[in-house]
Amino acid sequence: MRHGEGTQVWKRAGAVYEGEWRQNVRDGYGMLSKLQPSTNEYVKVYSGTWRNDKKGGFGTRFYSSSVRYEGEWVENERSGWGRMTYENGDVYEGEWLKDKPHGQGVLWLVNENRYEGSWKDGKKHGHGRFFYTDRGQLYEGFWVDDVPRCGTVCDYDRKNAHTPPMHPIPPVMLQDVQSVLIEGCSRFCASRED
Structure with a gap:
């Protein structure tokens, strides 16, 4: 033995x-x-x-x-x-x-882009942020089965981006951007439960 x-x-x-x-x-x-x-x-x-x-x-x-x-x-x-x-x-x-x-996890891509957020069964799922470092933009919102479904995109570091878009994203002129996003995401999540 x-x-x-x-x-x-x-x-x-x-x-x-x-x-x-x-x-x-x-x-x-x-x-x-x-x-x-x-x-x-x-x-x-x-x-x-x-x-x-x-x-x-x-x-x-x-x-x-x-x-x-x-x-x-x-x-x-x-x-x-x-x-x-x-x-x-x-x-x-x-x-x-x-x-x-x-x-919870972070995925660093070889092109320096990265995702920080929730994962489920090997896919981006739930709240997360995707940093498009190559173009200086950030998506923040909800993901379902690796697909962004409800969120916002903003410029965050265009001056250091390798290939920035020709024009910056214009500012959002809503009084309470966060409330609108939360309401939209809540509706999206509720529709997924039906």
Whole structure:
């Protein structure tokens, strides 16, 4: 029975685990590596804590040389707080549930635009702000399934934008802009519940 520190080699699967064991299962801190057939070398796949033979607690999953997730795990799924770096250079940092961004988080796009706000099942959903840094504009409002549905767009940093629009957004001449936006968003949300 494996118990305590040890190394397990699975030759058929081409995998090696080095770390802690409890009652014959991976439990505690450990590192899993897999054989890369092209180089015939072992590459680190996961380094972190295990609970009852599954990723659980804090750990880093290496998907490729540039793609990685560093954060919390529950039963082999990204759940809790974490940071994911994607192949194209985008980075998401925030809450996860069942392997998807879910809750509050920030997505930095490689073009320097970013979204800050609510997520549901891997999509922008709920209140959020999208900074169009490339053109110096900001959208703030509600999102549904990755689509902005009810909000405002304003200029916020046109002078530093890479490709600003030719003309600035004109000022809103309403007496109480915030009340109008809140009422519009409330109506939108109410219509979604019907």
